[in-house]
Amino acid sequence: xxxxxxxxxxxxxxxxxxxxxxxxxxxxxxxxxxxxxxxxxxxxxxxxxxxxxxxxxxxxxxxxxxxxxxxxxxxxxxxxxxxxxxxxxxxxxxxxxxxxxxxxxxxxxxxxxxxxxxxxxxxxxxxxxxxxxxxxxxxxxxxxxxxxxxxxxxxxxxxxxxxxxxxxxxxxxxxxxxxxxxxxxxxxxxxxxxxxxxxxxxxxxxxxxxxxxxxxxxxxxxxxxxxxxxxxxxxxxxxxxxxxxxxxxxxxxxxxxxxxxxxxxxxxxxxxxxxxxxxxxxxxxxxxxxxxxxxxxxxxxxxxxxxxxxxxxxxxxxxxxx
Amino acid sequence: xxxxxxxxxxxxxxxxxxxxxxxxxxxxxxxxxxxxxxxxxxxxxxxxxxxxxxxxxxxxxxxxxxxxxxxxxxxxxxxxxxxxxxxxxxxxxxxxxxxxxxxxxxxxxxxxxxxxxxxxxxxxxxxxxxxxxxxxxxxxxxxxxxxxxxxxxxxxxxxxxxxxxxxxxxxxxxxxxxxxxxx
Numbered sequence: 043x044x045x046x047x048x049x050x051x052x053x054x055x056x057x058x059x060x061x062x063x064x065x066x067x068x069x070x071x072x073x074x075x076x077x078x079x080x081x082x083x084x085x086x087x088x089x090x091x092x093x094x095x096x097x098x099x100x101x102x103x104x105x106x107x108x109x110x111x112x113x114x115x116x117x118x119x120x121x122x123x124x125x126x127x128x129x130x131x132x133x134x135x136x137x138x139x140x141x142x143x144x145x146x147x148x149x150x151x152x153x154x155x156x157x158x159x160x161x162x163x164x165x166x167x168x169x170x171x172x173x174x175x176x177x178x179x180x181x182x183x184x185x186x187x188x189x190x191x192x193x194x195x196x197x198x199x200x201x202x203x204x205x206x207x208x209x210x211x212x213x214x215x216x217x218x219x220x221x222x223x224x225x226x227x228x229x230x231x232x233x234x235x236x237x238x239x240x241x242x243x244x245x246x247x248x249x250x251x252x253x254x255x256x257x258x259x260x261x262x263x264x265x266x267x268x269x270x271x272x273x274x275x276x277x278x279x280x281x282x283x284x285x286x287x288x289x290x291x292x293x294x295x296x297x298x299x300x301x302x303x304x305x306x307x308x309x310x311x312x313x314x315x316x317x318x319x320x321x322x323x324x325x326x327x328x329x330x331x332x333x334x335x336x337x338x339x340x341x342x343x344x345x346x347x348x349x350x351x352x353x354x355x356x357x358x359x360x361x362x363x364x
Numbered sequence: 365x366x367x368x369x370x371x372x373x374x375x376x377x378x379x380x381x382x383x384x385x386x387x388x389x390x391x392x393x394x395x396x397x398x399x400x401x402x403x404x405x406x407x408x409x410x411x412x413x414x415x416x417x418x419x420x421x422x423x424x425x426x427x428x429x430x431x432x433x434x435x436x437x438x439x440x441x442x443x444x445x446x447x448x449x450x451x452x453x454x455x456x457x458x459x460x461x462x463x464x465x466x467x468x469x470x471x472x473x474x475x476x477x478x479x480x481x482x483x484x485x486x487x488x489x490x491x492x493x494x495x496x497x498x499x500x501x502x503x504x505x506x507x508x509x510x511x512x513x514x515x516x517x518x519x520x521x522x523x524x525x526x527x528x529x530x531x532x533x534x535x536x537x538x539x540x541x542x543x544x545x546x547x
Contacts, residue, residue: 080411
């Protein structure tokens with residue numbers, strides 16, 4: 043691991059200020075960042091440890107929603123009584139990811155910022171525009187089976203790895219930030235994550251030093267909550283495809299994981315053949331949401347797999363609702 | 365060619381004993397335990413968070429000591445396999461692992477034991493898992509144990525014996541978490 047200097051931030055604004063410098067990074071749980079530092083993929087010159095900031099509470103908001111501090115661990119968020127009762131799709135998505143040890147350490151803010159798991163991003167011997175801008179993309183003609191089918195570009199086809207973020211997308215969660223000058227922003231997930239275009243190394247719209255302070259969930263949407271993840275082994279693996287669903291009759295919402303550079307949701311597709319039997323409805327929703335898909339030969343299977351997964355989710359939910 | 369970085373003071377309470385060190389910020393909690401405190405019970409397996417061999421308990425919670433820096437844990441309590449029990453006074457899980465032949469080559473065992481202690485506590489606290497049917501009713505089962513210990517890899521495939529050992533300890537505790545020793 044390359045050398046870096048280290049400091050502990052005592053206030054959010056001080057943390058943002060300390061991270062304005064070139065090469066400085068926040069560290070919270072560190073479960074992804076330290077792995078990437080050992081592999082010489084991340085090379086921070088300065089780490090600002092934010093673990094002592096008071097951003098670890100889950101609190102009710104005035105409108106009946108929930109605010110989740112950026113340092114709330116995955117375990118604590120999935121276990122929170124209000125999350126289990128009102129936002130079950132979020133609990134389910136979190137516990138579908140990683141292992142117990144990692145969920146105990148990983149944080150809400152860090153989960154949003156975890157980096158791609160594309161094998162070419164991880165192999166420093168091979169070109170990767172996300173790791174070394176302008177070097178090329180070995181995945182385009184390589185082993186692309188796990189990678190994205192939509193929202194990609196000729197520069198990058200890596201998929202977003204988070205399960206939690208897919209549930210946050212279906213729940214219309216927003217990301218709250220703080221900058222060194224004391225101002226903050228509230229960003230919808232689609233405004234928080236960039237699509238790769240020709241700058242796949244820029245994954246979010248965060249500015250230098252801008253700190254994620256938390257995530258806000260709107261009032262509970264009700265309905266039946268399901269997170270269904272399909273992967274190569276039953277546990278401790280990233281999604282090939284996943285479906286986060288909040289099923290509420292005609293107002294049902296669906297977000298998809300494992301298939302795009304950010305959690306994928308197309309609101310206009312959600313009303314497609316609402317009320318139809320599961321297979322027909324799933325086909326209509328996926329056809330509409332993935333009309334612009336550009337899969338490779340190796341990952342074209344993801345679209346029919348997603349259609350069948352959504353069909354299973356719809357069948358499961360209708361069974362529960364009976 | 366690596367520029368020198370300022371060394372930082374770190375105090376950890378390791379298996380009940382305060383230990384003060386001066387460390388390069390790069391030193392992981394795992395390397396602190398093994399190379400600086402010579403507590404070699406905790407094993408370095410993959411060193412990338414994939415195998416679970418380095419699992420320890422920090423303030424009673426299981427985590428991967430390879431994926432965290434010692435300086436991030438200043439003032440916290442760390443329990444390693446050496447702090448669970450001794451040859452003369454085994455932790456109930458250590459005793460059950462022996463009787464059920466859960467050790468095999470043993471390289472994964474310290475992580476399996478620390479992870480099992482943390483897992484029983486998480487079940488008692490109502491932390492859900494991927495296989496929990498009802499989020500509000502987290503209960504013990506072999507299926508829950510298999511899922512919750514899936515971050516601990518054992519190439520000897522001692523899994524069935526480990527499940528038997530942990531299940532027996534859970535049953536002996538009548539569904540309540542074992543108070544952790546060394547804390």
